[in-house]
Amino acid sequence: MRRRSEADFTEFAEAALRRLRRTAYLMCGDWHRAEDAAQDALVRIYRAWDRLDHEAGLTTYAHRAVVSVVLDQAKRPWRREFSDDAVPDQLLADHSGAVDERLAVVQALTGLPARQRACVVLRHYADLSIEETAQALGISTGAVKSQTSRGLSALREQLNRPAPDQADQADATAVPVTTNEGVLS
Template identity: 50%
Template sequence: MARRDGDDFLDFAAAMGPRMRRTAFLLCGDWDRAGDIVQESLIRLYVAWPRLEPGPGMSSYARRTVVHVHADWARKRSSQEVVTDVLPQQQVDDATAGIPERVVLMNALAALPERQRACVVLRYYEDLGVAEVATLLGCREGTVKSQTARGIGALRRAYQRAGGDLGVDDRGPREEPAW
């Protein structure tokens, strides 16, 4: 395999960076931390770059790197967290953050346990199959299915508690009137 140059990496990073940051944000719930996760992911990708085969698998490799960096940071953070009574104000640089449904969804997503959040994000945002998510997270497919179902259920309950109407209940979607 021929060694690839830095220009190839810069093109790849420019193309994949925004998507990697959105995925990282959905995993961690903080834009600043998402940027740090992407930066660490890009460093790891750059180190591995000469060994990697170009092709469609590069985006999967980048996504897997983001998931692994987030998992590493979550493990480190769990032993370094400092409890505080006052949360700092954070400015969100997302243009749709003012939409109430999005705020409810993002808060509910942030409240999910790490594994449930990762399963929901990878299954529904990244549109990966159960087998791919299981491989990425290093668990069984049944675990992905159960964690995804629990995560979606928690998101649904949080949305309904906030007054949202999903058009579904425990029995499934409601039928629209045939007027």
């Protein structure tokens, strides 16, 4: 790789790492696995750097790489255990009161099938268009629409159930599914 290309890659990696790590976390629900997935995705991007379309497809390729890495990790037998690690302190500094909602959404995301989870995360967290999501996942736009719809319906169903300790309370309130970055970030 040429010196200028390495400088460009380093600049891209520094700008993209946090977003890739957060996307990976929403896909797998574990910060350690998310860190590994983001790093592995950057390795894949580095290897293909000179062949990539830097004008149009770099972000899409990065999301495709991180989703692919997370799905590959999930297939490994030693990665199938779910971690109950706490969310890092820097994310808990949310003073708006949305932390509980965000954690509930992240927990509910882990219950979705991988394809639905990927579509919901890429569409509503990473803010990719339907076409960009289809390209990142290697599926049709119709599949993105249907998987996203099914995923959001499943999230609504999961999040509108009262918690086990609230099941006996008649006035248990439902948690709405909000897909803006304020809840999923």
